[in-house]
Amino acid sequence: MSENHKIDLDLQKFIKAYEPNKYKVLKSGIEVRGITDIHRGLAFAKEVIIRLKLKLSINHTAEMTVYGGFEVLVN
Template sequence: MMNKENKISADLQRFIEKFEPNKYKTLARGIEIRGINDIHRSITLAENLIEKMKLKLTINHNAEMVSYGGFEVNNLA
């Protein structure tokens, strides 16, 4: 089995540098940020940062992710 390295877009890299997540997992479309205590505040901060920096990213969050304090930041298609 080959290791496929997921490439991080320039917009996603800029987001990571500014948001400074403690833990994140690289996904095919973006990243999953984990271990957030105040999930609603963090999602709001992430959305504001994306809007302010005019990044081509989107936030994805569902009820399952609440259990581990996570949300996804994905590249727009």
């Protein structure tokens, strides 16, 4: 993770709760990568967002499935 990017407080809470092994910081959020069970990973990410009442959304495309990834974006 680059120190040049300021990470939104809700994203910081998400990262701490979800504990992704690999993620890339984006302008509008993060991209979580390397999830082997993408369905379980997405379900857990949604659960974390709801439980912590975070102002975040999840974006996932078929292409991201290839590398086991999804985006968590700041609303």
